[in-house]
Amino acid sequence: MSRSSARECLAPGTVVAPGEVLVATEIGDPAHGRLDCPAAPLVGGLLYRRGVRVRYAPVPRSADASQADDGAALFVTTSLRGDGTATAIGAAASSVDGVAMAAARSAVEEWAAVSGTRRLLGAVSPWCPGARRAVEATRQALAQGPVYVCGQLMASPQASADLEKNGAVFARSLDDVPAGATLLIPAHGVAPGVRTEAAERGLTVIDQTCPLVAGVQAEARRFAERGDQVVLIGQSGLAVLPAILGEAPDHAILAETRAGAGAVQVADPRRVSYVLVPGVPVEDTPIATAALRSRFPALRGPDPDGFCYAASDRAETVRTVAASSDLVLVLGTEDDPDTRHLTALARSNRAKANVIADVTEIIPSWLAGVSAVGLAESTAAAPGLAARVTEALSGLGPLSVTRRVVSTEVTGRPEINPSGG
Ligand code: SF4
Structure with missing residues (x-):
């Protein structure tokens, strides 16, 4: 997985202030011409965490010390993408600043050490x-x-x-x-x-x-109109709840999927129905429905063709991506519930999973020995972060980018898209 250590050369015309490291966003190379440096945010992030003042800029020229006698000290490695084009990892420092030079060299070498051919498996969009x-x-x-x-x-x-x-x-x-x-x-x-x-x-x-929400609304209305109490199996706080509760005012009771339905109190046990609240994974609901059935044998339920599988498919996609990956990068923030949910899903398949809010947060050691990286995007992910991570990883050697989607198709409702659309 690794490639050679950083080559030291000069960057004629490039000035770097003492105490600063310039992370190259592109490098003019005498042999290959202009080299892109997509991994620049990774190098900059590593230096930043070490307390180094970082500046990002192109390095228009580089030359061996034998061919130049001015400019900053530049540490650089190159590698090939899958399409045969070359990329570089580079950082420069003032040639009279030994500390900054050591930091620049070390950052380039650490990323070079974990460069190599990889697969990137993207999961689905967090939005249904x-x-x-x-x-x-x-x-x-x-x-x-x-x-x-x-x-x-x-x-x-x-x-x-x-x-x-x-x-x-x-x-x-x-x-x-x-x-x-x-x-x-x-x-x-x-x-x-x-x-x-x-x-x-x-x-x-x-x-x-959404047609699936409209379908659940219609079912709740129909159940309420015939005098049933309607148990909504779901989670409090879901945005869809007011729309469904409003169809069965005075008749609806929410039963949380996790707590089950053991505590639900009804006026007449012979007149109870239930619906599944869209947005909850369908496979999370059987415990609640079983509890209702055991307590209310005359329980009436919804048409399963109307179930929304968006949450189920998303969870299964993340599990599948995690099962095929050595490392899952969960895009989001540590304090966000959706990010924590995805991280738990990934780890349930024994994958290593790390949360990042920004591409600069990736740490070289995470990628040591990793040939397949999964990406799971939470609803808290910064816009464009998945693309920035993909771009940065493409600067660490050939990267095959794939996308995996688990999709449930309800054959009885061809007019509505798979995954609940
Ligand atoms: S696809 Fe599912 S989660 Fe999305 S809006 Fe429709 S019912 Fe709600």
Whole structure:
């Protein structure tokens, strides 16, 4: 997996201040011409963690000491990508600053030591098909003028901020929406009262309720209309809950998947139904449904063709990626619940898993002996981080980039996309 140690040469015309290391973003090489340095953020991150002042810049020229007598000291290694083009890892320091020179050499050599051929296995986007469609619909509607979004979209903070910049307004209630405005209903839907009020206010409604959410709403309504109490098997805090609870007011009870349904209290045990709240992995629900069945033998359930498998597929994809990887990089933040969930999934398959919020946080020793790296993107991942990690790793030798997707297709509902879309 390793390649030769750093070559020391000069960078004529490049000046580096004492106490500073310049991490090369590209290097002019006398033999190969201009060399890209995609791994520059990795080198810079390592130096930064060591307390070194780091600057990123191109090094337009490099030359052997025998052919030049000025410029900063440059430490460099080169390798080939899969397509045969050469890349470099390089760092420069003032030739009178021994400490900075040692730091630059060491950083280049440590990354060179873990360079080699690798596979990168990307997992799916953290956003489900329904959420992605709603974001796209908002973008398109903004071309015609301002759009009031009812609540929040399931999207990254960056995507939401971009939409806001282009005229989207995230309204907490219809009181914030002027009469006659355009109202977009997100994928997780709204309670029926909101639709009625929107019609009364003369709002133009763009309804992006996911078909699977609409299906669960219809089932909850139907169960409630025949007098059942409806147990919603899911998790508190899910954005979709108000839309489903609103279809069965005074009839609905939430049963958390983890706690099971043993504590659910009903007025008439012969009149109980349940639905699965979309967004919860289907395989997390059997304990709760079994508990309900044992307590209420006349329990009525939903049409399984209407189940959303987005969360199940995402979890299974991460497990599969982890099973094929020596290391999983979980993109997100340590304090984020979704990041912790993905990390636990990856580790459940005995893969090494490390959380990074930025590409500069990758540590060389993580990659020692690693020939397959998995990437799992949480909802807290910074926009574009997956692409930046991929680019940086491509500077450590030939990198084959693949994407793995586990997708459940419900054959009885061909009009709705796999993975719950
Ligand atoms: S039902 Fe499933 S696919 Fe639809 S918005 Fe909810 S999580 Fe996404």
